[in-house]
Amino acid sequence: MKHQEVFCSRNRLAWISSLALLYGGSFSSWVKAQDMVLPRIDIVGREENALSKIPGTVDVINQKKMEELQPQSLQDVLKTIPGVNVRGDEGGLGSIPNIGIRGLNPSRSSKVLLLEDGAPIQPSLFISNASYYSPPVERISGIEVLKGASGLKYGPSNIGGVVNYLSKTPSQGFKLTGKLGNYGYRLAEIEAGGKSSSNGAIGGINFIQSESNGYQGNGFKMYDILMKGGIEIAQNQWLSLKYTHYDNNINTSYVGLRPVQYSNRIKDNPAPNDRFITQRNAVDLNHSIEISPDTKINTLMYWSKLSRDYWRQSILTRTQDSTIFKACNVGSDCLVGRNREFQMLGLDSRINHAYKAFGISNEAEFGIRLHTESQINQLVSSKTFAYSGRVTSHEENKANSLAMYAQNRFLLTKDFALIPGVRVESYNQTRSNVITGKAGSAKNVETVPQIGATWQLIPQAQVYGSVYKGFAPAQLATAIDEKGVDQQLAPERSTNMELGLRGKSGAFSYDSAVFSMNFSNQIVNQSLAAGISKANGGKSLHQGAELALAYEIGRGWGINGNATYIPVAKFVGTNSLGRDGNRIPYTPKLTSNLGVSYERNGFNTLVSLNYVSAQYADSANTVAQNAIGTLGEVPAFTTVNWSANYAINKDWKVFGVINNLFDKRYISSRSPDGIFAGAPLNFQAGMSYQFN
Numbered sequence: 001m002k003h004q005e006v007f008c009s010r011n012r013l014a015w016i017s018s019l020a021l022l023y024g025g026s027f028s029s030w031v032k033a034q035d036m037v038l039p040r041i042d043i044v045g046r047e048e049n050a051l052s053k054i055p056g057t058v059d060v061i062n063q064k065k066m067e068e069l070q071p072q073s074l075q076d077v078l079k080t081i082p083g084v085n086v087r088g089d090e091g092g093l094g095s096i097p098n099i100g101i102r103g104l105n106p107s108r109s110s111k112v113l114l115l116e117d118g119a120p121i122q123p124s125l126f127i128s129n130a131s132y133y134s135p136p137v138e139r140i141s142g143i144e145v146l147k148g149a150s151g152l153k154y155g156p157s158n159i160g161g162v163v164n165y166l167s168k169t170p171s172q173g174f175k176l177t178g179k180l181g182n183y184g185y186r187l188a189e190i191e192a193g194g195k196s197s198s199n200g201a202i203g204g205i206n207f208i209q210s211e212s213n214g215y216q217g218n219g220f221k222m223y224d225i226l227m228k229g230g231i232e233i234a235q236n237q238w239l240s241l242k243y244t245h246y247d248n249n250i251n252t253s254y255v256g257l258r259p260v261q262y263s264n265r266i267k268d269n270p271a272p273n274d275r276f277i278t279q280r281n282a283v284d285l286n287h288s289i290e291i292s293p294d295t296k297i298n299t300l301m302y303w304s305k306l307s308r309d310y311w312r313q314s315i316l317t318r319t320q321d322s323t324i325f326k327a328c329n330v331g332s333d334c335l336v337g338r339n340r341e342f343q344m345l346g347l348d349s350r351i352n353h354a355y356k357a358f359g360i361s362n363e364a365e366f367g368i369r370l371h372t373e374s375q376i377n378q379l380v381s382s383k384t385f386a387y388s389g390r391v392t393s394h395e396e397n398k399a400n401s402l403a404m405y406a407q408n409r410f411l412l413t414k415d416f417a418l419i420p421g422v423r424v425e426s427y428n429q430t431r432s433n434v435i436t437g438k439a440g441s442a443k444n445v446e447t448v449p450q451i452g453a454t455w456q457l458i459p460q461a462q463v464y465g466s467v468y469k470g471f472a473p474a475q476l477a478t479a480i481d482e483k484g485v486d487q488q489l490a491p492e493r494s495t496n497m498e499l500g501l502r503g504k505s506g507a508f509s510y511d512s513a514v515f516s517m518n519f520s521n522q523i524v525n526q527s528l529a530a531g532i533s534k535a536n537g538g539k540s541l542h543q544g545a546e547l548a549l550a551y552e553i554g555r556g557w558g559i560n561g562n563a564t565y566i567p568v569a570k571f572v573g574t575n576s577l578g579r580d581g582n583r584i585p586y587t588p589k590l591t592s593n594l595g596v597s598y599e600r601n602g603f604n605t606l607v608s609l610n611y612v613s614a615q616y617a618d619s620a621n622t623v624a625q626n627a628i629g630t631l632g633e634v635p636a637f638t639t640v641n642w643s644a645n646y647a648i649n650k651d652w653k654v655f656g657v658i659n660n661l662f663d664k665r666y667i668s669s670r671s672p673d674g675i676f677a678g679a680p681l682n683f684q685a686g687m688s689y690q691f692n
Contacts, residue, residue, distance in 0.1 A: 038202070038230040038240040039288030041118025041300050041348065043154060043164045044144045053363075053409065055419050055452025055466045056148015057083065057500055057513045057546065063141040068597065068606050070643035070657035072684070074137045074165065075099065079610055080593050081145055082511075082546040082562040083161070087586060088668020088676050091218035091252030093210075096276065097134045098669075101147060101160030102515060103542040103569040103587040107671065108132075111472070113151070113158035116165045117242065119284050119302035120155065123342035124373040126399035126427050127476040129157050132308045133246065133280050135165055136224045138177070138189050139206045142166040147515075148498050149450035149466035152423045153350075153367060153405050156446075159470035159494055159517065167242065170194070170204020170228055172692065179686030184213035187686070203229030214251065215680055217269030222248040236290040246280040253312060256674025259629045260321045265665070270323055270674065273335070273385055277309040299349040310338040311387050318628040323674070328385050337380035337387065346371040363409040372400040375476075394434040397476055401427035407450075415456040419466075423448040427473060431480040440484025446471050446491055461503040470494035470517065494519040507552035517542040539572035540584060556600040563592040571619070578619030586634075586671070588613040602647035611638045617670040629675040637666035637678065651692065656685035 037046070044050050044058055051058050059081045071077045073094020079086040087098035087106040097114070100106030108130035114121050122129045147161040154162050170193025177189040193204025206226040213219040223246075230240030253274035257266060282304035290296050313335050314326040328334040350367035375397040382389030407421030425446045432439040452466035472492040473479070479489050500513030519540045544566030552558045569587040571578040578584075595608040615634040616622065625632030643657040663681035670676070 038169055038228070039238045039286040039298060040166075040240070040284075041286070041298055041350070042144065042166075043115070043118070043146050043151070043162055052454065052456070052462055053417070054146070054148070054150050055454050055464045056146060056150050056498055057511065057515075058147075059143075059145040059548075061143040061145075066137070066140070066142070067645060067655070068604055068643065069608070069641075070645070070655055070684070071137050072657075072659065074134055074140060074143065076659075077137065077143055078145070078163065080562075080595070080608065082548050082593075083147060083564050084145065085564075085586070085588060085591055085612070087671075088678055090676070091214060091216075091220060091250045091276065093212065093220070094134055094137070095220065095222065095248050095250060095278070096252070097131045099131075099163065100586065102517065102564075103544065103566045103584060104160040104517075105584065105586050107586070110475075111157065111160045113155055113162045114165075115154065115162065117167055117284060117286075118154075118164065118300055118348070119282070119304075120344065120346075121165075121282075121304070122157075123304075123306045123308070123340075124344060124375060124399065125156055125371065126401060126429055126473050127342070127373055127375045127397050128340075129475060132276075132278055133306060135167070135244075135246075136208050136210070136222070138187070138208050139168050139224065139226050140165045141168045147513075148464075149419075149421070149452045149468035149496075150407075152421065152448050152450050152468060153365070153407065155369070155403070156425060156427075156491075157472040159472055159492070159496065167226060167228065167244075168206060170202060170206075174691040175688060176691075177686060177688035179210075179684050181212075181684035182682055183215050184211070184219065185682075185684055186211055187684075189688075199231060201229065201231040203227075214269075215267070215682060216257075216677065217267065217272065218250065218252045220248060220250040220252075222246075230286075238286075238288045240284075240286045242282075242284040242286075244280070244282045246278070248276075248278045250276040250278075252276050254672040255312075255315070255323050256670070256676045257629065258318065258320055258322055258674060259625060259627070262629065262667070262675045262677060271313060271325070273311075273313045273325070273328075275309070275311045275387065277311075278306065280304065280306040294354040295351070297349065297351045299347070301347050303343075303345050305341070305343045307341045308339070309387075311382075312336055312338070318674075320627045320629075328383065331383060333381040333383055333389075335382040335385065335387070335389070337378070337382065337389070339378045339380055341376040342373065344371070344373040361411040363411075365405075365407045367403075367405050369401075369403045371403070372398070374398045396432050396434055397430060398432075399427060399429045399476065401425060417454045419450075419452040419454070421450045421452075423450075425471070429473075429476045429479055431476055431482075431484060433482065433484070438482070438484040440480045442479045442487075442489075444473065444491060446473075460505040461501060463499075463501055465497075465499040467495070467497050470496050470519075490521055492519070493521050507554070509550045510548065512545070512547045514545045515543070538578075541568055541570055541572050542566065542584070542587075543568040556598050558597045558599075559595070560597075561592065561594040563590065565590050582619060582621045583616055585616050585618055586669075588615045588636075603645070605642070605644040608641050608643075609638060610641075612636060630670055630673060632670065634667050634670060637664060637668075639664055639666075639678070651690040652687070653689075654685075654687045656683065658683045 075086045075094040085100045090096045098106040099109040104111035144164040151158045151162040175191040179187040187210040190207045195202045209223040211221040225245040228242045253271035255271040285301040287299045316324045326334045348369040377395040379393035403425040405423035410418045430441040448471045450468035455463045474489040495518045498515045502511040548562035550560035569584040574580045590613040592611045597606045614636045622631040640661040645655040660681045666678040668678040
């Protein structure tokens with residue numbers, strides 16, 4: 001296939017290095033200008049008091065914290081946030097994210113809305129929102145996580161919450177970074193940027209190339225390019241442009257270890273001929289205008305194209321000892337490619353206006369989003385390991401939507417604000433089988449209301465809360481069957497409530513919340529890759545609490561911790577989802593994190609502990625492991641990481657991390673097909689140098 005060989009490492013690295021040097025050479029003739037903040041859509045906001053205006057739980061991870069963690073992937077950062085559950089890595093060091101929030105199943109992050117700089121990065125929102133891509137952590141400067149009613153402003157499939165990755169803004173000069181680790185891990189990063197003193201323009205490039213053999217023989221080769229720039233086109237009016245290109249070839253599979261292989265600590269890949277090959281291109285164009293100090297308009301136009309070729313060798317049988325695959329090169333089909341290509345185009349514009357009415361202060365926000373997407377979905381059968389063959393199934397699917405929302409923040413007193421809002425989403429889905437000629441469509445309109453409030457009790461304590469309707473559309477493979485018949489499926493709906501208390505007093509800060517998600521119709525979006533296209537609906541209930549604490553001890557020492565307790569995550573009433581009272585799969589009752597840090601004279605270090613309690617792998621809550629390892633309890637586990645950073649001077653830094661410090665052997669998942677072992681002890685170390 002066209003992505004069989006992702007790149008020629010030396011040639012591409014040389015090409016990028018030359019390009020970066022050209023950038024660096026041209027930028028070196030520029031002089032430093034006043035910092036310009038490139039326009040983008042934030043879900044929290046950049047104002048000093050932005051967090052206190054949100055009637056929901058908010059977590060913001062800045063660049064300093066990310067550097068302190070020295071994460072391998074964005075999922076390593078997210079698992080330190082209360083309420084977030086990250087299921088084990090499928091390969092590629094977090095390239096295929098499995099993120100769940102507040103007890104929702106983390107499988108392929110389909111219950112969470114993922115954004116980068118406000119633009120959706122899931123391959124589609126209405127056709128198939130399973131995640132096949134995650135930006136490299138090295139080019140992300142921060143993460144915003146929003147749980148609660150305010151997330152309704154950003155799109156569907158956000159019942160659990162919204163995660164927004166913030167890409168780095170180019171900085172002056174030229175920077176080189178390199179990292180090495182065990183299991184053949186290598187990374188090279190080049191950054192170059194500059195500013196113009198004549199017109200305020202800013203621009204730069206970031207290139208990353210990394211590879212690893214993988215701790216389970218599931219190695220990868222990845223490269224990523226970010227180009228970003230902006231300019232003040234008129235007084236109080238800004239324009240920015242971002243382009244990203246991503247390629248990754250991962251030797252990973254749906255197939256995990258069998259029980260005997262896991263017990264014997266087999267290090268070989270259980271499906272050595274399977275490949276997960278991804279390529280993504282994306283463009284974001286942002287425009288911002290400040291009409292007056294009280295009125296601002298932000299407009300984002302986004303486009304992305306993602307191809308995902310997933311080649312899997314056909315299975316003959318599964319035993320407790322191994323997986324037996326169908327032989328290739330013997331004249332019969334042995335390899336199947338589930339190959340998909342997605343395109344997405346959208347326009348998202350929102351206006352913020354502060355005004356006085358009825359004797360009180362108000363802040364209104366109105367928005368509209370036009371969105372269209374398409375998918376080419378093929379099954380390709382092959383008799384060899386050439387990763388090419390004949391097309392046996394071919395669909396061309398489309399979806400489009402029009403969404404509008406309005407929200408007003410009534411500041412009833414200087415300390416109490418009431419925030420009602422509503423979102424209306426109209427969307428069409430069309431499924432078309434190119435081979436059979438069968439086609440069909442489905443149309444839906446959903447109205448999603450919310451009401452939230454914040455109350456500043458004292459300077460050190462704020463109460464917040466919200467009640468809102470959760471909404472996620474049935475994805476196309478479940479909404480319309482293979483014959484083009486509309487299944488008349490209502491969207492997934494839930495009634496969500498949250499009540500919290502947050503604040504800061506001196507060196508001590510805290511945030512606590514209780515929450516409830518009551519689903520009237522939870523939909524299981526089945527995988528076409530598994531040959532299933534039916535959906536099941538039923539009632540379920542999620543209830544729990546989150547607590548996060550931090551304390552600056554003094555003399556450079558600090559401690560922080562958080563815990564999420566979800567005693568209730570159950571099916572309500574016996575239905576096709578599961579039996580009444582059974583626990584939702586992959587929903588641990590308790591997840592917690594503890595970190596102890598020290599910082600002094602350019603040196604900082606962090607020891608962090610992550611605990612995940614036992615989980616079930618299926619709706620039947622099977623405890624005993626079955627013969628092939630796909631069913632059974634996923635036992636509780638604890639891992640410890642240790643990271644350190646040292647700035648030799650303002651330009652030269654060295655850093656490193658040891659993950660799973662005590663080499664804990666644990667099961668991270670039994671899904672989709674077998675045991676996926678957690679990453680063993682692994683380490684990375686590196687350095688960076690900034691040329692000014």
